[in-house]
Amino acid sequence: xxxxxxxxxxxxxxxxxxxxxxxxxxxxxxxxxxxxxxxxxxxxxxxxxxxxxxxxxxxxxxxxxxxxxxxxxxxxxxxxxxxxxxxxxxxxxxxxxxxxxxxxxxxxxxxxxxxxxxxxxxxxxxxxxxxxxxxxxxxxxxxxxxxxxxxxxxxxxxxxxxxxxxxxxxxxxxxxxxxxxxxxxxxxxxxxxxxxxxxxxxxxxxxxxxxxxxxxxxxxxxxxxxxxxxxxxxxxxxxxxxxxxxxxxxxxxxxxxxxxxxxxxxxxxxxxxxxxxxxxxxxxxxxxxxxxxxxxxxxxxxxxxxxxxxxxxxxxxxxxxxxxxxxxxxxxxxxxxxxxxxxxxxxxxxxxxxxxxxxxxxxxxxxxxxxxxxxxxxxxxxxxxxxxxxxxxxxxxxxxxxxxxxxxxxxxxxxx
Numbered sequence: 001x002x003x004x005x006x007x008x009x010x011x012x013x014x015x016x017x018x019x020x021x022x023x024x025x026x027x028x029x030x031x032x033x034x035x036x037x038x039x040x041x042x043x044x045x046x047x048x049x050x051x052x053x054x055x056x057x058x059x060x061x062x063x064x065x066x067x068x069x070x071x072x073x074x075x076x077x078x079x080x081x082x083x084x085x086x087x088x089x090x091x092x093x094x095x096x097x098x099x100x101x102x103x104x105x106x107x108x109x110x111x112x113x114x115x116x117x118x119x120x121x122x123x124x125x126x127x128x129x130x131x132x133x134x135x136x137x138x139x140x141x142x143x144x145x146x147x148x149x150x151x152x153x154x155x156x157x158x159x160x161x162x163x164x165x166x167x168x169x170x171x172x173x174x175x176x177x178x179x180x181x182x183x184x185x186x187x188x189x190x191x192x193x194x195x196x197x198x199x200x201x202x203x204x205x206x207x208x209x210x211x212x213x214x215x216x217x218x219x220x221x222x223x224x225x226x227x228x229x230x231x232x233x234x235x236x237x238x239x240x241x242x243x244x245x246x247x248x249x250x251x252x253x254x255x256x257x258x259x260x261x262x263x264x265x266x267x268x269x270x271x272x273x274x275x276x277x278x279x280x281x282x283x284x285x286x287x288x289x290x291x292x293x294x295x296x297x298x299x300x301x302x303x304x305x306x307x308x309x310x311x312x313x314x315x316x317x318x319x320x321x322x323x324x325x326x327x328x329x330x331x332x333x334x335x336x337x338x339x340x341x342x343x344x345x346x347x348x349x350x351x352x353x354x355x356x357x358x359x360x361x362x363x364x365x366x367x368x369x370x371x372x373x374x375x376x377x378x379x380x381x382x383x384x385x386x387x388x389x390x391x392x393x394x395x396x397x398x399x400x401x402x403x404x405x406x407x408x409x410x411x412x413x414x415x416x
Contacts, residue, residue: 246314252368
C-alpha cells in the first residue's frame with residue numbers, strides 16, 4: 001500500500017523540524033508500506049530553504065521518502081507571506097508535482113492531509129481525488145478554535161467563519177479524522193457533532209530506539225554548552241522562545257534561585273521572537289547560571305535531556321484559563337517523559353497526563369516563583385525520589401506512545 005502524507009512543516013531530524021511524519025514514515029515502512037511525505041523546502045524555523053530546486057526527494061529508506069517542494073519564503077510568522085502566500089503556494093506546489101511523484105513512487109492508496117494549517121487538507125483532498133485515493137485528515141492544530149480560545153478572536157470574525165467552514169468541509173470529506181491532541185474529540189465530536197467512529201486519537205509517536213541511540217552522543221554537543229553544564233544540576237528547556245512557552249517565567253525562576261545562592265543551572269535551546277528579550281534579561285540580571293542557545297540538530301536533543309535532572313515546559317495564554325483546553329500536540333513532552341528527568345509543567349489544564357502518570361509536577365503558569373519553588377523542591381529530593389518520576393514517565397511512554405504501538409494504531413485505519 002502506498003501512503004502519501006502531506007504536511008507543510010514536516011522534515012527529517014537533520015533539519016531540526018517537526019519529526020512526527022518522519023517517525024511514522026519509518027514505522028509504516030518497517031511494516032511494508034511505501035510512504036511519501038510531501039513537505040515544504042522552506043523551513044518555518046530557520047527561515048531558510050532546506051533544499052534547492054522546485055522538488056527535491058530525499059530517501060529515508062527503500063520504502064520511505066521525503067519530497068520537499070518549493071514554497072514562498074517569509075521572514076516573520078505574522079505577515080501575509082506566511083499566512084496566505086506560503087500556505088497557498090504549498091497547495092499549488094503539491095498540485096504541480098503530484099503527477100511526477102505518482103509516476104516515480106506509485107499512485108497513493110491513501111492521502112493524509114495534516115494541519116498545522118488547513119490548506120494542507122485542500123492540497124491532500126485534491127491529490128486524493130485526482131489520483132483516486134482515499135482521503136484522511138490529520139488535525140494537529142484546531143483552526144479556528146485555537147484563535148478563538150487562545151487569542152480572543154471573535155467567532156463571528158470573517159477569518160473564524162472562513163476557517164470554520166473549511167474545517168467542516170474537510171471533516172465531511174475525510175474517511176477518517178486523526179487528531180493528535182488528547183482531548184480533540186471534545187471539540188470535533190462533542191462540539192462540532194462529527195461521529196466518534198470517524199475519529200481516532202493518535203498521539204505523538206516516541207521513536208524510543210532512535211532516542212536511546214542518539215542519547216549516547218553527548219560528546220557531540222557544542223563544547224561551549226558542555227563546558228557550561230559541567231557536573232551541575234541542570235534544568236533544560238527546548239523549543240520555541242515564546243511568551244506562552246514560559247521562557248521569561250523560567251528566567252525569573254533562575255534569577256530567584258541565583259539570589260538564593262543555588263547552584264542550579266538553566267539551559268535553553270531553541271528559536272523564536274523572544275530570544276532577544278531573553279538575552280537582554282540574562283544580561284541585565286547577570287545570570288551566569290543561564291545558557292541561552294539556538295536550535296541544534298534534533299538528534300542531539302536526547303543526550304541533553306538524559307543529562308538533565310529537570311525538564312521545563314509551559315503552554316498557556318496568560319489570564320486565559322480556557323487556552324489549550326483541548327490539549328496540544330507537543331512532541332517534546334514525549335521526549336521529556338522518556339528522558340528520565342522530572343518534568344515541571346506550567347499549565348491551566350487539570351489532570352494532565354504529565355501529572356496523572358506520575359511523570360512530573362504541574363504548576364500554575366506565568367509564575368516564576370512557582371517554577372523556582374518547584375525546581376528547588378525537586379533539587380532537594382533524593383536521587384531515588386527523582387528516579388521515581390523518571391520511571392513513571394518511561395512506563396507511560398512504553399505502554400502508550402512508542403512508535404511501534406502508534407504505528408499499529410495507524411495501520412488499524414489504513415486496513416479498514
